[in-house]
Amino acid sequence: MPRLTRRALLAGSGAAALSPRADPAAAAAPPAGREVPGIYRYRIGTFELTALYDGIWYRPITDKFIRNASFAEVESALADAFMPADKLATPFTTLIVNTGKRLILIDTGTGGQIAPSAGALCDNLVAAGIDPKTIDLIVISHFHPDHINGIKDKDNELVFPNAEIMASAAEWNFWMDDANMTAAPADLRLTFRNQWRIFSDIARNVTRFTPGAEVAPGIVTLAAPGHTPGHTVFAIHSGDQSLLVLGDTAQHPAVFARHPDWQAAFDIDGETAVATRKKLFDRAAADRMLVTGYHFPFPACGHLIKTASGYEHVPVEWQPTL
Numbered sequence: 593m594p595r596l597t598r599r600a601l602l603a604g605s606g607a608a609a610l611s612p613r614a615d616p617a618a619a620a621a622p623p624a625g626r627e628v629p630g631i632y633r634y635r636i637g638t639f640e641l642t643a644l645y646d647g648i649w650y651r652p653i654t655d656k657f658i659r660n661a662s663f664a665e666v667e668s669a670l671a672d673a674f675m676p677a678d679k680l681a682t683p684f685t686t687l688i689v690n691t692g693k694r695l696i697l698i699d700t701g702t703g704g705q706i707a708p709s710a711g712a713l714c715d716n717l718v719a720a721g722i723d724p725k726t727i728d729l730i731v732i733s734h735f736h737p738d739h740i741n742g743i744k745d746k747d748n749e750l751v752f753p754n755a756e757i758m759a760s761a762a763e764w765n766f767w768m769d770d771a772n773m774t775a776a777p778a779d780l781r782l783t784f785r786n787q788w789r790i791f792s793d794i795a796r797n798v799t800r801f802t803p804g805a806e807v808a809p810g811i812v813t814l815a816a817p818g819h820t821p822g823h824t825v826f827a828i829h830s831g832d833q834s835l836l837v838l839g840d841t842a843q844h845p846a847v848f849a850r851h852p853d854w855q856a857a858f859d860i861d862g863e864t865a866v867a868t869r870k871k872l873f874d875r876a877a878a879d880r881m882l883v884t885g886y887h888f889p890f891p892a893c894g895h896l897i898k899t900a901s902g903y904e905h906v907p908v909e910w911q912p913t914l
């Protein structure tokens with residue numbers, strides 16, 4: 593193969609050697625025209641975990657997006673992360689934990705009811721060889737629509753008909769309360785209405801936990817308030833391995849791990865959200881814990897390093913074997 597210099601590449605003489613035209617067989621293959629399934633499997637001890645991609649929403653943002661930083665600072669953070677200036681990349685990754693006794697889904701995706709570019713969870717379940725009827729427990733981190741809408745399809749039918757649902761008592765008490773809904777500003781009232789649509793007719797099937805409880809052997813709940821009052825994270829332990837399931841402790845890490853003090857407009861209590869984020873991130877960084885975040889880039893799993901001004905997320909290497 594001829595030695596390629598940068599000059600040769602720029603001049604096109606080297607590029608010709610790399611061109612698909614050099615290989616007529618490759619040139620004849622039609623483009624696939626669609627993405628491959630979003631599935632990543634890994635193990636924590638004897639538990640088998642499956643990360644399932646539901647898609648992404650490019651959330652439009654304005655100068656109100658961060659309560660305690662200027663929009664110029666936000667734009668600069670987005671530019672540093674190669675992200676569009678007026679949108680927050682918001683990917684959604686749900687997690688299935690097979691403990692050997694139970695098949696547990698942590699958060700349920702958007703149900704295709706948030707953005708046209710999200711709602712792939714069911715297709716990815718099929719691609720992963722998992723029948724929704726075999727999920728026997730759904731655990732919810734908090735009640736924002738991108739975490740609960742996947743419980744029901746657009747016709748209000750249960751997507752996982754055999755699953756018990758578990759949610760935080762604090763979260764339930766906040767969102768399912770009449771007085772809180774009446775007192776909420778108009779845009780938040782829409783969120784309340786959505787929770788009621790999902791939960792009102794299945795309330796009897798929703799078991800409520802308090803922080804510290806195990807939702808299944810090896811899966812412990814930890815209070816992580818701020819983003820919402822009952823926001824919960826999960827510590828999964830099996831053998832000598834652990835995983836911290838961070839939910840929405842931070843949204844995209846390129847923004848919120850690097851700038852852990854930022855209070856987003858969608859945090860119900862911004863100060864508490866920041867305190868929770870720093871406490872959990874400090875612990876994860878100090879203990880070198882594997883973490884997963886619902887809005888981290890797929891497969892949403894990696895480690896956190898403490899830096900001079902915040903934290904940096906280091907994604908996992910793709911493992912070819914379990």
Ligand SMILES: [Zn+2]
Binds near residue numbers: 736739840886887
């Ligand atoms: Zn979320």
